[in-house]
Amino acid sequence: MAHLLLLDVPLALNLLAEILCFADREFYRDFWNAESIQYFWKTWNIPVHRWALRHIFMPMMRNGYSKKSAxxxxxxxxxxxxxYLVSVPLHMFRLWAYYGMMAQIPLSFVTDHVVKGGRAGNIVVWLSLILGQPMCILMYVHDWYLIHYA
Structure with missing residues (x-):
């Protein structure tokens, strides 16, 4: 059960907030309505988004880096x-999760500049969620099988 909660951080945070009677429970916003990848990542996991904004994005902007670089x-x-969170428990370093996250950058360009949001942007976001993440998981399963049973 604990490993499932680690995979769904907003669920784990909501459960912990409920148990501890924590009043401020804004762990996610309306990510299901995201019309662009950027909006999805800004609304999917608010604590992580705020941490990245505070500790990576804003310091880079203050030091003169461009928005795209940040x-x-x-x-x-x-x-x-x-x-890291996938490779360490599986004891195999394959970069599938890394590639999946880095693929969000060009996909963000597509949802912002090619389809320009709207319903088509929301469909692209949902297709990336429905197809992209399971594809990465299947790649790890495939590699795990080859290492242990081939």
């Missing part, structure tokens, strides 16, 4: 931690 670094750090 966004790429935030996604790089996020991709590193996603890969």
């Amino acid at each position: 966004i790429v670094v935030v996604f790089f750090v996020s991709a590193f931690f996603h890969e």
Whole structure:
């Protein structure tokens, strides 16, 4: 059960807030209505978004880096931690989670500038959630099987 809560951080935070009677429970916003990848990542996990904004994005902006550079670094750090959280328990380093997170950068460009949000943008966001994450998990399952049973 604990490993499922780690995979769904907002669920775990809501459960903990309920148990501790914590009043401020804004752990996510309306991510299901996201018309762009950027909006999805800003609303999916508010505590992580605020941490990345406070400790990575804003310091880079204050030091004269461009907005695009700061966004790429935030996604790089996020991709590193996603890969770390998958690779360590599985004892295999494959970079599938890293690639999945870094693929969000060009996908963000597509939802912002090609389909320009709206219903089509929401469909692209949901397709990335429905197809992208399971594809990464299947790649880890495939590699795990090859390592242990092939």
